[in-house]
Amino acid sequence: MNSEDGTVTERGHLTVTSPTGRGRGDLFDPACPTRQLLDRLGGKWTSMAVKVLGDAHPGEVRFAELKRRMPGVSQKMLAQTLRSLERDSLVDRRVEAATPPRVHYRLTDLGASLTEPIAALRNWAEEHMARIDEAGLAWDRARS
Template identity: 70%
Template sequence: MTTARRGDLFDPQCPTRQLLDRVGTKWTSMAIKVLADAAPEEVRFGELRRRMPGISQKMLSVTLQSLVRDGLVARRVEPTVPPAVHYRLTDLGHSLDGPLAALRTWAETHMATIEHNNLTYAQD
């Protein structure tokens, strides 16, 4: 296995590119935000879905599976009928909340300008 040079975004093995591929979706970042806001409590699947308007059950399931596989989210199943499934951020997941919060802050500061630029571009 070859190791990419750090910061070489053109290399598919670049750690930054790999991370953005994993967490750069709206559903992933929203799930991390919802779980961070709930911490230290666990959140059940249905509650997560209610707190993430617009997400389908399948998309939430796929998103959570990916986050669990990457070690960002812990999953706990209660052996009830039907099973009660609980989710919480791991320490690794909590460490990602800060950088995602910075990105949210940047977006809130600059999206009006970006939208204005898009309108201006469309008129040219």
């Protein structure tokens, strides 16, 4: 990409090489896989897709049906999201070769196992999100 050398240390500042190319995924710290995970399901539609597929698990859901169950998503984003999940082996894609080619998606075992920690998160979110939102508004108001 760009800038390989990386202008290190203007003033003897220690930095572990420059990001070099990838902004988000640079990962200087392999000991923190949480970040990677959050990077992946931090997308706008990822968690929703996992949820919808998780609800249907172990059944399959077709593209159009998925789209129907995720109001507001565009084809492009849905396709992109699913592709990403497929890449990560979290969902399985089955193409019915007949015409028009129907495509079925379902969670893999790996993907299904993800639903548990996500459920924990959702649980927490449902319990505390209102308060957080409130706090944010109050903070906005009181900021001086």
